Amino acid sequence: MTATPPPRATMKDVAALAGVSPKTVSNVVTGTVPVNESTRAKVESAMAQLDFVPNLNARGLRKGRSGIIAVALPDLATAFSAELVHRIVEAAHQRGLAVQIEETATEPEREKELVSRARAHLVDGLILNPIRLEDSVLKYADRLPPLVVIGEVEQNRADHVRIDSRRAAADATRHVLSRGATRVAVVGADDDPSVATATSRLRLEGVHDALREAGIARDPALEINRLPWSMDGGADAVRTLLSRRVPFDAIVAFTDSLALGALHTLHDKGIRVPEDVIVTGFDDVEFSRYTSPALTSVAFDRRAFAVAALGLLESRMDDRSAPPRSLTLSHQLLERASTEGRPAGHRP
Numbered sequence: 023m024t025a026t027p028p029p030r031a032t033m034k035d036v037a038a039l040a041g042v043s044p045k046t047v048s049n050v051v052t053g054t055v056p057v058n059e060s061t062r063a064k065v066e067s068a069m070a071q072l073d074f075v076p077n078l079n080a081r082g083l084r085k086g087r088s089g090i091i092a093v094a095l096p097d098l099a100t101a102f103s104a105e106l107v108h109r110i111v112e113a114a115h116q117r118g119l120a121v122q123i124e125e126t127a128t129e130p131e132r133e134k135e136l137v138s139r140a141r142a143h144l145v146d147g148l149i150l151n152p153i154r155l156e157d158s159v160l161k162y163a164d165r166l167p168p169l170v171v172i173g174e175v176e177q178n179r180a181d182h183v184r185i186d187s188r189r190a191a192a193d194a195t196r197h198v199l200s201r202g203a204t205r206v207a208v209v210g211a212d213d214d215p216s217v218a219t220a221t222s223r224l225r226l227e228g229v230h231d232a233l234r235e236a237g238i239a240r241d242p243a244l245e246i247n248r249l250p251w252s253m254d255g256g257a258d259a260v261r262t263l264l265s266r267r268v269p270f271d272a273i274v275a276f277t278d279s280l281a282l283g284a285l286h287t288l289h290d291k292g293i294r295v296p297e298d299v300i301v302t303g304f305d306d307v308e309f310s311r312y313t314s315p316a317l318t319s320v321a322f323d324r325r326a327f328a329v330a331a332l333g334l335l336e337s338r339m340d341d342r343s344a345p346p347r348s349l350t351l352s353h354q355l356l357e358r359a360s361t362e363g364r365p366a367g368h369r370p
Contacts, residue, residue, distance in 0.1 A: 031072035040068035051118055091335065092145045094124040094133065096153050097250050100279055101307040109328035110149065117332060119146075126152070147335045153219040168338040170331050175220040181334040182348040183327060187221060190320045190353045191228030194274050194302045197318070197355055199236050201300055202364035203272035206233065207244040209259045209284055210251060210276025217247050225276045225304070243268045251276065256283025264291060271299055271367035278303035278310045278319055285313060285360070300361040315359035322353040 033051075037044040042061060049057050050065040057065070068074070093110055095103045107123060114121045122145060126132040133150065147168035152175045170181045198206060211218070211226035230240055243266050248255035256275060260283070263270065275281035281303030288295055295301050295315055303310055306321030330349050337344070 031069075031074040033074075035072055036065065036068045036074050039072060040064045087146045087339070088144060089118065090120045090122055090145045091147050091149065092122045092124055093149045094126045095151045096126055097252075098123065098125045099250070100252065100277070101309060102277060102279070102305045105307055106324055106328070109324045110331065113325070113328045113332050117336065119332075126150075147339050149331050149335060153221070168335060168342065170335045170338065172327070172331055173221065174224050176224075178346060178348075181338055181346050183331045183334065183351070184348070185322050185327075185351050185353045187224040188228040188231070190304070190355075191225035191274065191276070192232040193228075193353075193355050194304065194318075194320055195229045195232035196235070197357070198272035198274060198300055198302060198361060199232060199238075201272075201296075201361055203300060203367075204238060205241070205244065205268075205270040205367065206238075206272045206274055207260075207263055207270040208246070208274050208276075209256055209263075209280045210247055212245040212247045213242065214247065217249050222247060222276060229274055241268065244270055248280075251280050253279050253283040253286070256280035257287045258283070260284045260287040269367060271365040272361075273299060273301045275301065275303050278305050278307045278317060281317055281319070281360075282309065282313060285317070295360055296362050296365060298366050300363075300365045302355075302361060306356055311358070313360070315362075318358045318361040319356055320353055321356045322351055327351055 033044045033047045037047045040047070040061075042065060046057060046061060047065055047069075050062055091114060093107065095107065097103055098107070111121045111123075124132065133152065145167075147170070148166075149170050149172060151173040152171065153173075154175065166180070170183060171177065172183050174184060174187045195206060206229065208226060208229050211222035211229075226245070233240055244263070246259045246262055248259045256277075256279060259280065260273070264287075273281070273284050275284055281301055284301055285295060288299060288301070293299055301317065303317045303319040306319040310317040310319045330351065334347060334349070
């Protein structure tokens with residue numbers, strides 16, 4: 023005989039246990055009215071004791087909202103995507119919002135499907151990471167639902183949160199040059215328009231900026247791209263660089279996943295890091311601190327990034343008429359063992 027589950031706790035139950043009014047419980051759940059910390063703590067403790075599950079639609083009831091937003095990233099398989107999604111979901115739940123996660127890859131149709139769902143009021147807004155402006159629904163921004171763009175696609179049609187990727191890549195390149203490198207290989211970008219993304223274009227421009235400052239001419243034979251930007255892609259990219267038989271003494275990789283693949287191939291071929299070649303990554307994902315040697319990488323605060331994106335999205339959901347805003351978050355280069363010392367250089 024199947025046991026009857028206990029009745030689901032209500033806001034009135036939570037209010038009675040916490041010794042507050044149901045309205046106060048509602049304010050804690052929806053975040054629409056500030057609640058002092060001691061009262062919030064009592065309400066949250068009561069919710070935990072009663073296993074109370076708030077109605078995620080509550081916040082939007084008066085405005086006809088679903089309480090759900092969508093987040094779309096190009097590649098959910100990467101460590102960077104996993105860490106960013108974690109921060110977005112964490113920040114969204116603190117606002118009483120549920121999150122629908124989507125992967126767009128390089129298929130514009132997937133973006134269009136998301137927009138259709140938003141127009142049908144299945145989601146209240148979108149956080150979108152397009153890879154190229156020319157392929158994105160951003161071309162029709164004036165007809166889109168509430169939207170925040172994250173990442174490197176440069177546009178002035180929608181709210182935008184990003185870091186300065188061009189400057190960050192230049193900083194990474196200046197760093198390896200300051201260590202004595204003169205032949206900098208680039209893993210993640212080349213001049214092939216069929217694989218160039220907004221991110222690869224900006225980061226390659228940053229590398230070129232730093233090379234020009236140092237009076238070093240770019241060498242297209244040292245620039246290589248592989249999609250997706252994965253560990254396999256990084257490993258294969260360095261194998262291809264070695265097959266070209268061009269000397270290099272540094273690698274600037276455009277993600278940590280690419281850098282980890284690069285480290286694997288260098289080790290496999292008996293090329294020492296950092297004694298022969300120094301290596302930098304980008305994004306400072308968790309594994310970058312645990313590679314051997316530990317990976318120098320461009321870092322930024324992903325929690326602050328998520329909070330900024332959600333803040334802009336909620337403002338846009340409340341006021342569709344406001345002009346688009348753009349926020350650029352700071353970055354820093356975290357120096358680790360992969361760029362210690364002065365490289366002797368790999369020569370074929």
